[in-house]
Amino acid sequence: MISTPTATRTDKTMSDEFPGKLQNDSAAERRTALYTVLAQIPPGKVVTYGQLADMAGLGRAARWVGRTLSQLPNGSLLPWHRVIGAGGRLSLVEGSVGGDEQRGRLRSEGVLIMKNRVDMHRHGWRPSEHSG
DNA sequence: GGTGCGGCTGCAG
């Protein structure tokens, strides 16, 4: 056996594997995990901040997720618009840049928005049920 | 290393 003292985490990017339970050591790792999970969300589906945080292994850091998403650049290819508040509520207010963008994108994907709310029973992403 | 701050969450009114 190779007694590697500092080989706890490694060498290369282990991000080759699918997300779920990454061993997050640093904030950057967590952000990466968050982005990875976020990228797994299929079109027409939505997740809540808390759900996304849990998927990234952050537990209840839903707030942090929201802040992190707000820090995404405009050119980001991540489907940040598929992240909504608990209960299918849209945290972003209509009239806001992000709010308008989110609604527009969601509708483009076939997600019906009624009074700042999305039907989670219909569009809620169920990773446990093979993204379908 | 203590304090403040969020694109939150859940419950009560």
Add this chain to the structure above:
DNA sequence: GCTGCAGCCGCAC
């Protein structure tokens, strides 16, 4: 169903 309040968690001073 909306508003207000307290709780959580991690990040930035």
